[in-house]
Amino acid sequence: MFRLNQDYLKLPGSYLFSTIGKKAGAYRAAHPDRTVISLGIGDVTQPLVPAVIDALHRAVDEMGHAETFRGYAPDLGYAFLRDVIAGWDYRKRGCEIAPDEIFISDGAKGDSANIQELFSADAQIAVCDPVYPVYVDSNVMAGRTGTYDAEKGTWSRVIYMPCTEENGFCPELPEKEPDLIYLCFPNNPTGSALTKDQLQVWVDYANRIGAVIIYDAAYEAYICEENIPHSIYECEGARTCAIELRSFSKNAGFTGTRLGFVVIPKDLKSGDVMVHSLWARRHGTKYNGAPYIVQRAGEAVYTQQGQEQIRAQVAFYMENARIIRESLKKTGFTVYGGVNAPYIWMKTPDGLSSWEFFDRLLEDANVIGTPGSGFGPSGEGYFRLTAFGSRDNTIEALDRIRRFYE
Amino acid sequence: MFRLNQDYLKLPGSYLFSTIGKKAGAYRAAHPDRTVISLGIGDVTQPLVPAVIDALHRAVDEMGHAETFRGYAPDLGYAFLRDVIAGWDYRKRGCEIAPDEIFISDGAKGDSANIQELFSADAQIAVCDPVYPVYVDSNVMAGRTGTYDAEKGTWSRVIYMPCTEENGFCPELPEKEPDLIYLCFPNNPTGSALTKDQLQVWVDYANRIGAVIIYDAAYEAYICEENIPHSIYECEGARTCAIELRSFSKNAGFTGTRLGFVVIPKDLKSGDVMVHSLWARRHGTKYNGAPYIVQRAGEAVYTQQGQEQIRAQVAFYMENARIIRESLKKTGFTVYGGVNAPYIWMKTPDGLSSWEFFDRLLEDANVIGTPGSGFGPSGEGYFRLTAFGSRDNTIEALDRIRRFYE
Numbered sequence: 001m002f003r004l005n006q007d008y009l010k011l012p013g014s015y016l017f018s019t020i021g022k023k024a025g026a027y028r029a030a031h032p033d034r035t036v037i038s039l040g041i042g043d044v045t046q047p048l049v050p051a052v053i054d055a056l057h058r059a060v061d062e063m064g065h066a067e068t069f070r071g072y073a074p075d076l077g078y079a080f081l082r083d084v085i086a087g088w089d090y091r092k093r094g095c096e097i098a099p100d101e102i103f104i105s106d107g108a109k110g111d112s113a114n115i116q117e118l119f120s121a122d123a124q125i126a127v128c129d130p131v132y133p134v135y136v137d138s139n140v141m142a143g144r145t146g147t148y149d150a151e152k153g154t155w156s157r158v159i160y161m162p163c164t165e166e167n168g169f170c171p172e173l174p175e176k177e178p179d180l181i182y183l184c185f186p187n188n189p190t191g192s193a194l195t196k197d198q199l200q201v202w203v204d205y206a207n208r209i210g211a212v213i214i215y216d217a218a219y220e221a222y223i224c225e226e227n228i229p230h231s232i233y234e235c236e237g238a239r240t241c242a243i244e245l246r247s248f249s250k251n252a253g254f255t256g257t258r259l260g261f262v263v264i265p266k267d268l269k270s271g272d273v274m275v276h277s278l279w280a281r282r283h284g285t286k287y288n289g290a291p292y293i294v295q296r297a298g299e300a301v302y303t304q305q306g307q308e309q310i311r312a313q314v315a316f317y318m319e320n321a322r323i324i325r326e327s328l329k330k331t332g333f334t335v336y337g338g339v340n341a342p343y344i345w346m347k348t349p350d351g352l353s354s355w356e357f358f359d360r361l362l363e364d365a366n367v368i369g370t371p372g373s374g375f376g377p378s379g380e381g382y383f384r385l386t387a388f389g390s391r392d393n394t395i396e397a398l399d400r401i402r403r404f405y406e
Numbered sequence: 407m408f409r410l411n412q413d414y415l416k417l418p419g420s421y422l423f424s425t426i427g428k429k430a431g432a433y434r435a436a437h438p439d440r441t442v443i444s445l446g447i448g449d450v451t452q453p454l455v456p457a458v459i460d461a462l463h464r465a466v467d468e469m470g471h472a473e474t475f476r477g478y479a480p481d482l483g484y485a486f487l488r489d490v491i492a493g494w495d496y497r498k499r500g501c502e503i504a505p506d507e508i509f510i511s512d513g514a515k516g517d518s519a520n521i522q523e524l525f526s527a528d529a530q531i532a533v534c535d536p537v538y539p540v541y542v543d544s545n546v547m548a549g550r551t552g553t554y555d556a557e558k559g560t561w562s563r564v565i566y567m568p569c570t571e572e573n574g575f576c577p578e579l580p581e582k583e584p585d586l587i588y589l590c591f592p593n594n595p596t597g598s599a600l601t602k603d604q605l606q607v608w609v610d611y612a613n614r615i616g617a618v619i620i621y622d623a624a625y626e627a628y629i630c631e632e633n634i635p636h637s638i639y640e641c642e643g644a645r646t647c648a649i650e651l652r653s654f655s656k657n658a659g660f661t662g663t664r665l666g667f668v669v670i671p672k673d674l675k676s677g678d679v680m681v682h683s684l685w686a687r688r689h690g691t692k693y694n695g696a697p698y699i700v701q702r703a704g705e706a707v708y709t710q711q712g713q714e715q716i717r718a719q720v721a722f723y724m725e726n727a728r729i730i731r732e733s734l735k736k737t738g739f740t741v742y743g744g745v746n747a748p749y750i751w752m753k754t755p756d757g758l759s760s761w762e763f764f765d766r767l768l769e770d771a772n773v774i775g776t777p778g779s780g781f782g783p784s785g786e787g788y789f790r791l792t793a794f795g796s797r798d799n800t801i802e803a804l805d806r807i808r809r810f811y812e
Contacts, residue, residue: 001616002585003526004676008684011691018481018690043477053470056699057463063663064459066796071449071661075424106512106664106694113692117547120409137691141523179408210407255477256698257469258512270410278414284424285417285543286519288512291700292662293462390472 007143012150016133016374017041023358024368031366037397039324039385040368042188042342044253045393046316048297049309052252055300059293073289076280077104077261081295084302085261089246095233101265103279104298106290108218108247108260112182113138114286115214115243115262118278119180126159126178128171130189130375130382132216135182153377162378163190169336169345170198177209183232184216186223189375189384190345191337193228199235206241212268212275213242218260221251221314223340239265243275250342252301252310259290259298317342320394321387327398328385331406342387345372349405357383365400413549418556422539422780423447429764430774437772443803445730445791446774448594448748450659451799452722454703455715458658461706465699479695482686483510483667487701490708491667495652501639507671509685510704512696514624514653514666518588519544520692521620521649521668524684525586532565532584534577536595536781536788538622541588559783568784569596575742575751576604583615589638590622592629595781595790596751597743602635609638612647618674618681619648624666627657627720629746645671649681656748658707658716665696665704723748726800727793733804734791737812748793751778755811763789771806 013019020040028036048056062068076082082099090097105111113134116125123144127135136158139145146157154160159178161171169192171183183202186193194202206213215232223230232242244263248254264276290298300306321338328335334347348357354371361367361383372382389397419425426446434442454462468474482488488505496503511517519540522531529550533541542564545551552563560566565584567577575598577589589608592599600608612619621638629636638648650669654660670682696704706712727744734741740753754763760777767773767789778788795803 002529002618002676004679004681004684005524005526008524008687009679011687041478045472045475045477047472047475048469050470053466056466056469060459060462060466063454063462064456066451066453069451069453069659069662071451071659072447073662106697109694110692118411118414120411121549123408134691141688141691143527212408253475253477256475256479256695258694258697270408273410273415275410278410281414281417282547285540285547286516288515288664289662291512291664291697293699294697 005141007141010148011137011140012148016370020368020370023362027362034366036362036366036368037389037393038368039389039394039397040370042250042386042388043255044250044388045390046253046313048253048257049306049313051300051303051306051309052297055296056293059296063293070292073292073295075283075289076100077102077289078292078295081299084299088302090231090233093230093234095231096239097233097263097265101263101276103262103264103283104290104295105260105262105287106258107249108216108245109134111245111260111262112214112216114282115245116142116144116180117282118275119212123179124157124159124176125180125182126161126174127182128163128184128187129160129377130163130372130379131182132184132188133375153373160376160378163187163192164378168192170194173201173205178211181206181211181213182216183213184218186219186228186341187343188219188341189343189370189372189379191339191341191343193223193225193340195227196229196234199229199232203232203235203238203241207237211241214245215242216245218245218247219250219341220246221310222318222342224318225340228340233263239267241268243268248298248301251314253313257294257297259294317387320389320391323394324385324387324398327402331402333405338387344385344387346383346385348381348383354380354383361401364404365397367397367400411547413547416554417543417546418554422776426774426776429768433768440772442768442772442774443795443799444774445795445800445803446776448656448792448794449661450656450794451796452659452719454659454663455712455719457706457709457712457715458703461702462699465702469699476698479698479701481689481695482506483508483696484698484701487705490705494708496637496639499636499640501637502645503639503669503671507669507682509668509670509689510696510701511666511668511693512664513655514622514651515540517651517666517668518620518622520688521651522548522550522586523688524681525618529585530563530565530582531586531588532567532580533588534569534590534593535566535783536569536778536785537588538590538594539781559779566782566784569593569598570784574598576600579607579611584617587612587617587619588622589619590624592625592634592747594625594747595749595776595778595785597745597747597749599629599631599634599746601633602640605635605638606641609641609644609647613643617647620651621648622651624651624653625656625747626652627716628724628748630724631746634746639669645673647674649674654704654707657720659719663700663703665700723793726795726797729800730791730793730804733808737808739811744793750791750793752789752791754787754789760786760789767807770810771803773803773806
């Protein structure tokens with residue numbers, strides 16, 4: 001008689017955003033007359049930019065003619081895309097990353113969930129707290145995280161690195177030595193960023209103890225300040241300790257178009273074995289490439305025109321971030337983030353728990369955000385708003401919040 | 407110090423089609439004057455049909471306007487696609503499958519590699535021999551397959567079910583009871599098909615012993631004969647023992663467009679737990695949906711016009727299959743398959759091994775096929791040709807083969 005993967009069954013409840021979706025759905029069904037505005041899930045609302053739309057149409061036309069039709073893509077992605085990424089995202093910033101160290105995928109969520117597969121079953125992971133849930137959940141499903149303490153909301157074999165007001169949402173080096181360190185900067189959910197010097201401390205630490213940093217740079221396009229690294233490879237020594245995850249979702253609005261990539265330098269090794277080889281093998285066996293038309297769309301992002309258009313879109317969202325930040329401050333909330341990231345991390349008022357505030361905000365203002373505690377125990381008492389709404393919705397949501405809480 | 411997943415390192419050599427690609431590349435580089443024709447990897451060559459191209463253009467236009475732009479897709483796929491699949495592929499054939507038992511994905515390769523994750527680490531798998539390599543390799547990477555016998559090319563904990571001339575390439579029930587049974591019919595690589603009665607034996611067996619059948623129906627569109635089931639759910643009792651994998655790659659030419667789906671009936675349970683819930687959880691945590699534009703393309707396949715157009719394309723490839731089959735027979739080869747499947751399974755001449763014949767065919771006729779032994783030990787002495795070439799290439803390749811072997 002077949003048996004199920006018991007590690008899957010350890011996962012408590014369902015994925016954070018599914019829970020929010022269900023709560024929102026129930027509220028909408030019960031109050032069809034009210035307009036609920038979501039600043040919750042990090043989904044974009046602006047259309048794909050013209051350069052990308054044009055590239056998609058051209059690629060679709062190619063697929064309609066035998067002479068230009070494309071079947072299976074190269075395992076690791078088309079050279080035309082890997083080349084422009086290596087040039088624009090790395091060479092231009094002084095990072096030494098070759099095109100064949102870049103693996104094209106259908107997005108960073110899957111990559112961040114799958115990357116753990118390359119490591120031993122007993123690898124000890126360290127995560128920021130609060131944290132994007134996928135890092136931990138994917139390791140739970142792989143049986144790496146020990147037992148769950150439902151009261152604390154923590155796993156016995158996970159090293160949590162609190163990111164709090166006290167340390168400016170910058171994690172401190174853990175006491176116990178991890179094998180894998182997940183870092184996401186600019187950070188989801190706190191909206192904080194690390195300076196190059198701060199990140200260099202982590203690179204040096206990882207090299208010293210022989211750990212791998214899985215660096216999620218999905219929000220690098222939102223960096224506005226100087227001296228904040230866009231890639232971990234701006235730090236010296238990162239080629240021997242770091243994997244970088246990138247996404248087209250937030251810089252170019254590809255949440256529903258799906259494209260991302262992983263960078264694994266060939267210098268990252270365990271003994272003689274390159275981590276690069278294992279990921280290549282995983283791609284070859286478990287994946288069949290991102291769609292040709294979507295890879296062409298990604299290429300268009302790296303044209304002069306494409307860059308100008310997506311920068312304007314990022315600036316639009318960052319103006320939303322400014323509006324949210326300023327409005328919440330004026331209303332009297334304590335607010336973080338929103339300067340180098342599209343996320344605003346606010347303290348809940350009146351000592352409310354994150355979910356209590358979620359329910360109240362939904363009820364009072366018909367606004368949806370994300371409870372900080374959904375990202376980990378140190379997120380309790382916080383609440384995340386995103387800058388990805390339309391301008392009108394963002395302003396309207398903040399007006400409603402001000403009305404109830406001023 | 408971090409360590410790698412030792413199960414990954416157990417995989418002998420690289421993925422079959424990567425090896426073929428490298429050999430072909432080396433030959434082409436050494437003989438730039440010769441035209442090499444590939445009837446090897448199962449990649450289509452006909453363009454996407456007009457109904458699909460139109461749907462893609464329309465969807466791309468939607469993505470260019472804020473009012474019709476789509477961000478993250480629903481975890482399990484858009485209802486518009488799941489509804490038409492449930493109608494056309496199942497209700498029309500008398501199979502009771504609900505839209506919410508269908509999970510949209512980016513293709514059957516990933517699904518067939520990932521589905522094993524839902525089951526216990528010690529689950530015993532049974533596979534046909536020869537077999538599509540991904541079923542076994544994904545289980546090797548999950549540590550389920552024991553030790554490798556390099557001489558035999560087999561794993562100690564895998565139950566192999568030989569499919570040979572003697573049993574008409576229809577596997578016999580194994581002596582040892584498996585937990586997971588991988589079946590692919592119409593079959594890759596042998597091109598054989600099972601009748602409904604033959605498949606019913608497997609469904610009854612799985613229900614009796616409490617096993618799960620993972621039924622890969624990627625080639626159902628190629629079925630030409632009566633009484634060959636297009637879905638395992640045509641068999642009585644399949645809802646309590648079978649998962650079905652489907653693909654748009656071979657019926658609609660989506661190898662480079664990427665779309666597939668998995669069917670998991672809610673009646674498939676271990677104790678009280680639905681397998682369906684675990685796959686839903688996997689989608690929610692590790693996957694972010696197929697691109698909107700590609701899901702619209704999939705929807706177009708299920709229109710009257712789309713169906714007529716893809717049927718014409720399948721008929722085109724099946725005419726290739728007929729040409730290959732007839733020509734090889736006339737040349738004196740022993741040939742199987744090619745009637746309900748786009749694959750022709752030929753015996754190698756003169757007692758050559760599969761790889762010896764591969765090398766000779768490449769050298770003599772500049773034609774690439776796939777060595778049968780690459781699919782498992784019982785594939786030794788066989789060779790696979792595919793019907794996915796253009797008409798001219800197919801005829802030319804067979805002419806060359808005839809010239810050398812007649």
